[in-house]
Amino acid sequence: xxxxxxxxxxxxxxxxxxxxxxxxxxxxxxxxxxxxxxxxxxxxxxxxxxxxxxxxxxxxxxxxxxxxxxxxxxxxxxxxxxxxxxxxxxxxxxxxxxxxxxxxxxxxxxxxxxxxxxxxxxxxxxxxxxxxxxxxxxxxxxxxxxxxxxxxxxxxxxxxxxxxxxxxxxxxxxxxxxxxxxxxxxxxxxxxxxxxxxxxxxxxxxxxxxxxxxxxxxxxxxxxxxxxxxxxxxxxxxxxxxxxxxxxxxxxxxxxxxxxxxxxxxxxxxxxxxxxxxxxxxxxxxxxxxxxxxxxxxxxxxxxxxxxxxxxxxxxxxxxxxxxxxxxxxxxxxxxxxxxxxxxxxxxxxxxxxxxxxxxxxxxxxxxxxxxxxxxxxxxxxxxxxxxxxxxxxxxxxxxxxxxxxxxxxxxxxxxxxxxxxxx
Numbered sequence: 001x002x003x004x005x006x007x008x009x010x011x012x013x014x015x016x017x018x019x020x021x022x023x024x025x026x027x028x029x030x031x032x033x034x035x036x037x038x039x040x041x042x043x044x045x046x047x048x049x050x051x052x053x054x055x056x057x058x059x060x061x062x063x064x065x066x067x068x069x070x071x072x073x074x075x076x077x078x079x080x081x082x083x084x085x086x087x088x089x090x091x092x093x094x095x096x097x098x099x100x101x102x103x104x105x106x107x108x109x110x111x112x113x114x115x116x117x118x119x120x121x122x123x124x125x126x127x128x129x130x131x132x133x134x135x136x137x138x139x140x141x142x143x144x145x146x147x148x149x150x151x152x153x154x155x156x157x158x159x160x161x162x163x164x165x166x167x168x169x170x171x172x173x174x175x176x177x178x179x180x181x182x183x184x185x186x187x188x189x190x191x192x193x194x195x196x197x198x199x200x201x202x203x204x205x206x207x208x209x210x211x212x213x214x215x216x217x218x219x220x221x222x223x224x225x226x227x228x229x230x231x232x233x234x235x236x237x238x239x240x241x242x243x244x245x246x247x248x249x250x251x252x253x254x255x256x257x258x259x260x261x262x263x264x265x266x267x268x269x270x271x272x273x274x275x276x277x278x279x280x281x282x283x284x285x286x287x288x289x290x291x292x293x294x295x296x297x298x299x300x301x302x303x304x305x306x307x308x309x310x311x312x313x314x315x316x317x318x319x320x321x322x323x324x325x326x327x328x329x330x331x332x333x334x335x336x337x338x339x340x341x342x343x344x345x346x347x348x349x350x351x352x353x354x355x356x357x358x359x360x361x362x363x364x365x366x367x368x369x370x371x372x373x374x375x376x377x378x379x380x381x382x383x384x385x386x387x388x389x390x391x392x393x394x395x396x397x398x399x400x401x402x403x404x405x406x407x408x409x410x411x412x413x414x415x416x417x418x419x420x421x422x423x424x
Contacts (some may be wrong), residue, residue: 002062007069008034010368010386014303015067016041025289029061035377036367048073048388051081068095071293074209092318096292103290107149107189110285110290114143115260119255121287124191129176131164136169138190145193148172152184162313196281199240202299203274206316210260210321214305215243216298222345224418231345232383235419236336237299251285271317300366300386301334335397336388337419343414344382352379356407363389379410394398394420
């Protein structure tokens with residue numbers, strides 16, 4: 001098969017690495033890709049949301065399957081675009097259609113979906129600029145901290161957790177009246193704060209059956225001890241030690257089954273990944289959010305643990321034969337540490353030469369914000385590289401990752417030295 005992966009981050013490099021191991025693969029393309037994907041696939045400089053450019057590429061390269069990495073093309077309807085085009089209709093897209101992508105594209109939709117299908121989640125109400133004053137009154141009925149979520153896609157920045165009531169009212173006005181997050185915050189979901197430990201569970205579904213992928217926990221804050229600004233993710237651990245068999249059984253019974261069944265009941269033909277952001281509240285799972293693709297950097301910790309042929313699983317998704325596919329996961333722990341540019345998640349410089357990444361032993365290097373310049377690999381984003389290691393314990397895997405990180409260098413390199421600190 002000829003396969004096209006859409007996206008350019010660590011998640012897409014992880015997909016490319018896993019897909020390239022398959023006996024079913026002939027040619028692999030990544031659009032736009034990075035310096036890491038360039039070494040194992042053909043990078044194509046097109047924008048994943050430019051559907052006509054994607055079509056041209058698919059036809060020119062005789063692509064047999066498209067794997068969508070990021071959320072934007074899914075929310076904008078790339079799967080529907082393929083289904084409505086006579087030349088593309090028979091080419092499977094791994095990722096939901098527009099109606100299913102609303103689970104991530106609209107917080108209000110996803111909360112209504114959970115309420116309808118009795119999936120445990122925080123109590124909430126949604127407000128628009130027309131009901132701003134009602135929103136302020138609703139805040140007065142809640143205990144702090146107050147959780148405000150922009151309804152639409154806001155590049156991971158649309159959630160505010162505030163301790164002060166007056167500040168929460170001011171921010172609500174900023175979001176609704178002053179469009180703090182643009183159109184993404186034309187509706188705002190206010191919900192009660194859930195106190196617990198966060199984790200993510202990933203599901204691959206063909207719309208009828210599903211496979212539960214390994215659990216993972218990512219670390220969003222830039223600073224050690226989970227302090228400082230939120231980022232796209234500074235590292236991840238898989239599996240999550242506290243997500244034992246008893247807890248994961250609750251997740252499957254109370255969250256995964258009702259989600260897959262609910263999509264079917266609502267007439268949504270969902271084929272792809274469901275990323276379920278969970279809060280473990282005293283041993284019970286509550287859904288914080290859905291995403292309609294794999295997470296980053298969680299993908300870099302989850303995929304190395306999957307021992308089955310990923311392309312074979314994707315064929316099962318496309319043909320709705322996923323139930324028949326063999327699926328195996330290693331018991332080993334994977335730890336992923338993200339190397340970031342100095343200044344990230346605020347202003348940072350690009351174009352810094354990266355050295356030492358080719359000296360890595362017994363770990364996997366996933367490129368994220370990298371590109372090639374005069375045959376040198378240089379930084380091109382805030383999150384630059386992810387270093388993943390497997391071990392029999394968290395400590396063993398972390399030791400490998402940090403030992404290898406010492407070999408890598410670029411100007412103002414930054415990373416957290418405490419990933420997994422709360423799990424050991």
